[in-house]
Amino acid sequence: MKRGVLCEEEKEAKKQKLLDQIGDGHLPYLSPKDDTFYDLWRTCYSKLTLLQAKHINADLHHTVQNAFLSLLDNGCLFQDLVRLKGKDILTPVSRILIGRPGYTYKYLNTRLFAVPWINDELNTQYCTRNLLDTYKAFSDLNKFLYSQTVNELQKLRKAHKNDCFQHFDYKEQVKSDKRPCTLNNENKELHSLEPFNVTLINYMDPRDMPCLKEEPYFGMGKMAVSWHHDENLVEQSTVAVYNFSYQESAHDINGDDKDPATWNVGLKIAWDIETPGLCIPLNTGDCYLMLDDLNKTHQHCVIAGCQPRFSSTHRVAESSRDTFQYIKSQCNSALQNLHMDPDTGAAALKSLEPRVLGQTEEIHNEVEFEWLRQFWFQGKRYNKCTTFWKEAMTELENHWKQMETMTSLVLKAIENENLTVDEKCNILKNILPCLVERQNLRQEWRERCRSKLAKKLPPDQAPCCYPYWNDDNKSMPLSFDLHSITFALQNRLETLEA
Ligand SMILES: O=C(O)CCC(=O)C(=O)O
Numbered sequence: 001m002k003r004g005v006l007c008e009e010e011k012e013a014k015k016q017k018l019l020d021q022i023g024d025g026h027l028p029y030l031s032p033k034d035d036t037f038y039d040l041w042r043t044c045y046s047k048l049t050l051l052q053a054k055h056i057n058a059d060l061h062h063t064v065q066n067a068f069l070s071l072l073d074n075g076c077l078f079q080d081l082v083r084l085k086g087k088d089i090l091t092p093v094s095r096i097l098i099g100r101p102g103y104t105y106k107y108l109n110t111r112l113f114a115v116p117w118i119n120d121e122l123n124t125q126y127c128t129r130n131l132l133d134t135y136k137a138f139s140d141l142n143k144f145l146y147s148q149t150v151n152e153l154q155k156l157r158k159a160h161k162n163d164c165f166q167h168f169d170y171k172e173q174v175k176s177d178k179r180p181c182t183l184n185n186e187n188k189e190l191h192s193l194e195p196f197n198v199t200l201i202n203y204m205d206p207r208d209m210p211c212l213k214e215e216p217y218f219g220m221g222k223m224a225v226s227w228h229h230d231e232n233l234v235e236q237s238t239v240a241v242y243n244f245s246y247q248e249s250a251h252d253i254n255g256d257d258k259d260p261a262t263w264n265v266g267l268k269i270a271w272d273i274e275t276p277g278l279c280i281p282l283n284t285g286d287c288y289l290m291l292d293d294l295n296k297t298h299q300h301c302v303i304a305g306c307q308p309r310f311s312s313t314h315r316v317a318e319s320s321r322d323t324f325q326y327i328k329s330q331c332n333s334a335l336q337n338l339h340m341d342p343d344t345g346a347a348a349l350k351s352l353e354p355r356v357l358g359q360t361e362e363i364h365n366e367v368e369f370e371w372l373r374q375f376w377f378q379g380k381r382y383n384k385c386t387t388f389w390k391e392a393m394t395e396l397e398n399h400w401k402q403m404e405t406m407t408s409l410v411l412k413a414i415e416n417e418n419l420t421v422d423e424k425c426n427i428l429k430n431i432l433p434c435l436v437e438r439q440n441l442r443q444e445w446r447e448r449c450r451s452k453l454a455k456k457l458p459p460d461q462a463p464c465c466y467p468y469w470n471d472d473n474k475s476m477p478l479s480f481d482l483h484s485i486t487f488a489l490q491n492r493l494e495t496l497e498a
């Protein structure tokens, strides 16, 4: 766990404490019909910018809105079976990730694989021409939202400078506790200017989701997306959202004190019950930007209106360990230690250096659990949208299978080679934790694939426990179930150390 980051249990306890403090009542929140709404926005939510639909080019609206509908028509939006506090939950919202070729984005323990929004090299990766244009629309929207973000960040920097200047001038008069929230980090370098690398598309028709949760702190209404910070983003990077709701509907799920038709984004300061929350209605075509560190200092949620609604949420995903290019190079570095005899095809390990063997087993786990099993857990959904990931996974699976061979070669080496007791102990100490973890995670993924919720999903989205094989499968060097192997190795280590 990173320092300074609250773990799940601590967060849950803190949240429960807040809810207990609130009791049966609700905390105040402001919406445009409140007089002080804009004052609160300016002072405590100044890094939230709304870009009204009327200020955006009509052609862009047209292209993007058609692209959303095309995703729906082509069946490219999927509810995710995410894992939250050790439980599997089906998200009310359906999603697809679109972005740079090879990028992925992890949220709630689920790795989403980006459908490439443009691909100059290969045109065979889409089922239809129509989908190619659809994805490209989000690349166009991405460019537009990025240019708006750069503008807004410049404005923010100017305002920030003025604030600092004024603050300097009136230092004696301005009491620090009266300073508006914008002045909190005067000396800090502002924002990341990296372009967005992915967009997570959301879709929900409230008529299909009669059991949405009530917003618990303020009583803002039914939540399509609960309170959260967006995870796994580059620090201080902006999130930009395009909002599109369509079709009239008479059905109102949120009571009558609010315009029944509109969707709202809710904001609050994390762990703060003094400052009122903010509820911002979103008209179709409106965009909002969560600039700089707003996503870190504040949480947001989405309050459902009564129309079906899409959003495209552009972000700078933290990508150091999250691209196909990265995992491929990890595999290649692990496979450096494998020698294949060109004549006989026999496999051998080049080095028995414990550290090298341990690293290979770590990469083995990484490719198996962070990539292959994450991918197949999402069923065959990606086939509908792109061939990019099927091809990528075939490549990774081949590498992974060679690593199964490498593990079997280490186990043989421990049995047969002329190694000293110390050498054997060192090898075992380096590889055993990885093997135990592999065994545990294989069981966990297998159970997730067999859960009740998993079985309810449509056939093309049903989780596959893959790779999976029986002991009589002669093409696999080791069993799927590693229980007896890890048990024997643990005993072996204890005996050697005795
Ligand atoms: O749909 C929206 O407006 C925001 C959705 C959201 O918060 C998310 O996808 O992380």
Ligand SMILES: [Fe+2]
Pocket: 228, 229, 230, 300
């Ligand atoms: Fe979010």
